[in-house]
Amino acid sequence: MKWSEIKIHTTNEAIEPISNILHESGASGVVIEDPADLYKERVPLYGTIYELDPDQYPTEGVYIKAYLPVNSFLGEAVDEIKASVSNLVTFDIDIGKNNITISEVNEEEWATAWKKYYKPVKISEKITIIPTWEDYTPVNSDELILELDPGMAFGTGTHPTTVLSLQALEQYTDKGDVVLDVGSGSGVLSIGAALLGAKSVIAYDLDEIAVKSTTINVKLNKVQDIVTAQHNDLLNDVTSEADVIVSNILAEIIVQFTDTAFKRLKKGGYFITSGIIKGKKELVKQDLIKQGFEILEVNQMEDWISIIAKKPE
Template sequence: MKWSEICIHTTNEAVEPISNILHESGASGVVIEDPQDMLKERDSFFGEVYELNPDDYPKEGVYVKAYLPVNSFLSETIEGIKQSITNLVTYDINIGTNKVTISEVNEEDWSTAWKKYYKPVKISEKVTIIPTWEEYEPVKSDEVIIELDPGMAFGTGTHPTTILSIQAIERHIHKDDFVIDVGSGSGVLSVASILLGAKKVYAYDLDDIAVKSTEINAGLNRVENKVISRQNDLLDGVADLEADMIVSNILAEIIVRFTDDAYRLLKKGGLFITSGIIQGKKNEVKQRLEESGFTIVEVNQMEDWVSIIAEKS
């Protein structure tokens, strides 16, 4: 099969919404090439190491690449993607250069090459994420191993927003907590919650592929009986649940839409762990959380990304 690579030159802030647009448009893989990856202190990623080629990266901004099958609908699909990305400015998202280029690639080149960069990564004091195709022996007796199959549709679990989320879950979760995961994606936060002590997780995502991905990864980690994955628009219509913790690694623009529902579904003293927040949106999210009745407990940052932990006082 022939595939077309679409490359968008954009900003770090726009990476996640553009990735979502590409996925919803039928992309069979997403690659993010950020020049900051070559400069960062690897200690901040607990020893994650790979060899990067500077020629693959832009001088400024970020490349987001996706792969689409070459068919009669390709030109229409690409035009739709371009329009959806341009429309992000209406949500006050900086899309930067927004230069789009198209090239043809062989299936074998993109479907397997990316795997060589995805190795076991220790992302917190206890948690190590490993891909399904890698062998790994735990270093410590209390190490928590999450086996993940990103399936090319979701992240590998090593993005700063995911790391911030899992580190927060690890610090604050208690044995037998009941957790709600909003925007579950690959299900990595749901799986992490169970392996770190939660009794049950309800995982919600609007995308049915995300629902299936969560189910697959819960099964890989043998927690499928404790993770209930459902298709749902954020927390709309969710009732009769009382959670100890709600986690959500989405975008600031989405988080502010359901803070009232999060407050409603949390027990008194329960925590709302939010991530996926670009630095420039931090105060907007904090203000909305406080308007819903939350007290801000922690604000943590990694690179340009922020995680906010709020308590239902």
């Protein structure tokens, strides 16, 4: 299938109204190429798994891109987009250069072109995440390589909540531990725990797609003898005991099973929680204390919080 890429050179002020115009014209999403992104400071430890190409960005203003299928209605749709964007000046919106260009993209090329921007990234002292198609040689013998396909539905593994979780697993997982991963998504935390020496990891998720994604990534990393992916709602009906429970999901969901997590942990076991937006930190922290946990650490990366709690000996 062929797609038409519409690229509009405009201003930051016009991003939202132009995005709305493109959505209303049938684009399922837009791409914003803002040169300010080239100069944003990144946290050195985890950085970003992709590299931005300055040649793809304007020297001033922004590019807004959208994709529409090439069909008999394309010309009419493009004319309507041009008219609607030009009409924004009547609302005192600065549309800048308003240069609009159209180009054709093959679906097959579009599906794979983004891969060239994704590179290996070190996200903790030991763990480096690499996209599956990249050749990578470990820098030292202690480095643990975790392979992911960012084309899957659960991202690249470099979101702050995932990074915080992996860093905590690296600190609190001992060789021979039993680990439960609640809300496994792509399985990145389960795989991380296995690479760190856990003898058994069970990855639970309510989403069947997540269970399949975890299974694929587990095999990709050759830890299928350690990690088992299961369809399950949180820790409901789970009877096994664990040394570590990790959960990178929303704060509102974490507080729904802190009592069960306390019961399923061995004495002295650790409960690693992440996916907590800054404003929900106290909600989770106080609930953990209420259940009997000791709070060991509260860590933050950008606007996200991770809490490491311990079940008393």
